[in-house]
Amino acid sequence: MNHPKLSHLAETLIGSEIVKLGNTISERIRNGEKIYNYTIGDFNPNIFPIPNELENLIIHSYQQHHTNYPPGDGVLELRKAVSNFLNEWEGLKYDVSEIQIASGGRPLIYAIFRAIVDKGDKVIYGVPSWNNNHYVHLTDGEHCLIDCKQENNFMPTAEDIAPHLKGATLLCLCTPQNPTGTTLNKTELEKICNLILAENAKRKEGEKKLYVMFDQMYWTLTYGTTQHYNPVSINAAMKEYTIFVDGISKAFAATGVRVGWSMGPAYIISKMKAILSHLGAWAPMAEQKAVAAYLPQKNNIEKYFIYFKSEIEKRLQLFYTGFIVLKNRGYNVDAVAPQAAIYLTIKVNLVGKTTAEGNLLQTQSDVTDYILSEAKLAIVPFTAFGATNSAWYRLSVGTSNEADIAIMFTQLEMALAKLK
Numbered sequence: 447m448n449h450p451k452l453s454h455l456a457e458t459l460i461g462s463e464i465v466k467l468g469n470t471i472s473e474r475i476r477n478g479e480k481i482y483n484y485t486i487g488d489f490n491p492n493i494f495p496i497p498n499e500l501e502n503l504i505i506h507s508y509q510q511h512h513t514n515y516p517p518g519d520g521v522l523e524l525r526k527a528v529s530n531f532l533n534e535w536e537g538l539k540y541d542v543s544e545i546q547i548a549s550g551g552r553p554l555i556y557a558i559f560r561a562i563v564d565k566g567d568k569v570i571y572g573v574p575s576w577n578n579n580h581y582v583h584l585t586d587g588e589h590c591l592i593d594c595k596q597e598n599n600f601m602p603t604a605e606d607i608a609p610h611l612k613g614a615t616l617l618c619l620c621t622p623q624n625p626t627g628t629t630l631n632k633t634e635l636e637k638i639c640n641l642i643l644a645e646n647a648k649r650k651e652g653e654k655k656l657y658v659m660f661d662q663m664y665w666t667l668t669y670g671t672t673q674h675y676n677p678v679s680i681n682a683a684m685k686e687y688t689i690f691v692d693g694i695s696k697a698f699a700a701t702g703v704r705v706g707w708s709m710g711p712a713y714i715i716s717k718m719k720a721i722l723s724h725l726g727a728w729a730p731m732a733e734q735k736a737v738a739a740y741l742p743q744k745n746n747i748e749k750y751f752i753y754f755k756s757e758i759e760k761r762l763q764l765f766y767t768g769f770i771v772l773k774n775r776g777y778n779v780d781a782v783a784p785q786a787a788i789y790l791t792i793k794v795n796l797v798g799k800t801t802a803e804g805n806l807l808q809t810q811s812d813v814t815d816y817i818l819s820e821a822k823l824a825i826v827p828f829t830a831f832g833a834t835n836s837a838w839y840r841l842s843v844g845t846s847n848e849a850d851i852a853i854m855f856t857q858l859e860m861a862l863a864k865l866k
Contacts (some may be wrong), residue, residue, distance in 0.1 A: 460580065463830030467814075471824045482854040483824045487576075487624060487788065489699040489844040494757070496700045497750045499743060503736035504703070512732040518723040519715070520547025520707070521731070524738035528707050531741040536665075537679060540709040546718050547734060549704040551663050551691050552577075553727035557718040558659050558689050558708065559585045559616070567615035567654075572602035574831030574838075576624040590614065591832065599628035599782065600791065600838075604637035611645045615654055620661035621675075622668065622786030625831050625840035627762070629668070629786050632675045639681045646687060657714075658684070661691040663706075664787040666751065669759040672785045689714055694737060696788070699754065699844070705729040705737045758788055761843040761851070765790050768855040777862045788844045792825065795837040799865040807865075810837060820861035823854060 451457065464485060471483050495501070519525065525542040532538040548554045555577075563569060565586035571578035572594040582589050590610050594600045601623065611617075619638070621630040630638075646655050658677060665674045677684040693706030706729070708718060722728070729737075741747075762784035769781035769792050780793035796813045800806050801820075807813050810827055817823045828836040 455584070459583065462580075464826055467824070467826060467830070471818070474818075479822060481818070481822050481824050482850055482857075484841045484843065484846060485824050485826045486845055487840075487842050488701050489788075490847075491699070493847065494699040494754065494844060496698050496703065497740070497746065499746050500694075500698060500700070500703075500736060500740045503739050504733055507732035507735045510732075510735075512735045514731055516547075516728050516731045516734055518728070519719045520545070520729065521734045521738065524705075524734045524741075525707075527738040527741040528709075532709065534744065536676065538676070538709070541712070543712045544709055544715055546708045546710075546715045546722070547729055548706050548708070548722050549727050549729045550695055550701075550706040551661070551693055553722055553725060554691050554693075554706055554708045554718070555581055555659065555661070556584065556725075557721045557727075558691070558714075559587070560721050561714055561717040562616050562657055562689075563587045564615070568610070568613050569616045569618065570602075570607060570610050570614050571618040572600075572606070574600060574625050574828040574833040574836070574840075575618065575620060576831060578618045579832050587615075593833070596782070596838075599785070600626040601628055601630050601634070602638075603634055604641055607638060608641055611641060611656065614645075614656050617642065617656065617658045618661070619658060619677075620663075622662075622664040624664065624787060625789055625826065625828065626782070626791045627785055627787040627789030627840075628782065628791065629672055629674065632673070632680065635675050635677065636680050639677050639684050642677075642687055643681070643683055655687060658688045659691065660688050663691060663693060664696045665692070666697040667755060667758065667788065668786040669755065669762070669784055674786070686711060698750065703733050703737075705733050758843060759784065761846050761848060762788075762790050764848070764851050765792075765841055765843065765846075768851065772855070772859060772862065775859075777859070779862070788842055790841045790843065791838060792841050793838050794825075796862075796865060797837070802864045802866075810835075813837070814839075817858065817861060820864065821854070821858040823858055823861075 525545045528545050529540050559581045563585040567587050568590050569582045569587040570590045572592040592602045592606045668674050677688045689710035694700045766781050769779050772779050778795040782791040796807050825839040825841045828838045
């Protein structure tokens with residue numbers, strides 16, 4: 447069927463590879479297959495519910511009829527609570543005028559792009575990374591990709607970034623990172639900050655500056671000796687050029703509650719407020735009131751983190767150990783030791799192998815289909831996050847049932863053993 451021509455944006459927009467994969471998985475589940483679905487960057491609320499205190503506050507907030515429009519920048523008590531939360535937990539000092547509330551991270555990211563990026567502006571981002579390619583496309587920016595390497599934990603380094611700074615408008619950093627579950631270390635982030643400051647010092651008056659969009663949505667979820675660092679704590683001069691993306695989605699397993707916040711220079715935050723007001727991308731009033739009352743509850747938050755983080759880390763370690771066991775048995779798989787977030791980076795390098803039926807696995811897509819069909823294992827290839835010719839995958843543990851993990855590995859080993 448021929449459809450009428452629409453806008454250039456609509457005609458050229460690329461659909462989410464994760465959604466496509468999800469549709470395939472859903473079809474198999476509808477047909478009665480048991481699929482170990484570790485593709486979703488979300489939480490099963492039956493395994494990882496939001497904090498009980500927050501849930502009760504949300505219910506109470508609706509009972510108090512907080513169902514009208516919120517202010518464009520977020521209710522004042524929430525912005526105050528966020529300001530105090532950031533100061534207490536990260537040592538970051540932001541005034542309420544430097545904080546913008548929205549319905550999760552996505553509208554904030556879009557507003558940051560819209561506030562900073564003009565058509566043709568260069569945007570630097572590493573791959574694999576979550577959705578930077580789509581936001582650059584939405585704003586008609588110029589893609590400047592850095593192909594990140596395993597030896598750097600799939601994070602962009604200062605050396606990678608330096609050649610691309612001239613003329614760039616936005617540098618996108620995410621740590622802990624989706625999809626890799628890895629982090630930027632302090633030394634590397636210091637070097638990147640120094641590059642940004644040096645580049646901006648070169649720019650003439652009236653020339654656009656280079657800003658950093660710093661997505662730290664997973665910053666509370668670090669494990670072992672891993673520590674989270676941010677540009678402003680490392681170098682106070684970076685406050686002028688850094689816009690954060692943060693919120694409750696991952697910190698409190700509250701992806702569907704839709705409360706996120708950005709912190710940045712007040713003049714940029716004011717422009718983001720105007721953009722978001724036209725979009726109507728506010729967090730609901732009741733949820734804003736509830737989060738404002740919850741964030742000061744430090745003892746309850748600490749108790750929640752102890753259980754929540756330990757359960758996520760336990761699953762990440764179980765998956766990691768399982769893949770290393772298979773690697774040691776001679777199968778061409780690998781994994782990066784868990785650092786942060788809810789993701790494990792794993793490698794399934796089977797291109798060139800032949801199935802028991804005599805079918806050659808010619809591409810990584812064939813490999814993805816094979817392990818889904820034979821092992822019932824659903825994971826997201828790094829190609830869905832902008833990487834090319836990669837045998838690496840994201841495995842998300844937010845919906846994983848601990849009892850299923852050993853069974854999945856048994857099935858995976860059987861599938862691997864069939865290949866020649």
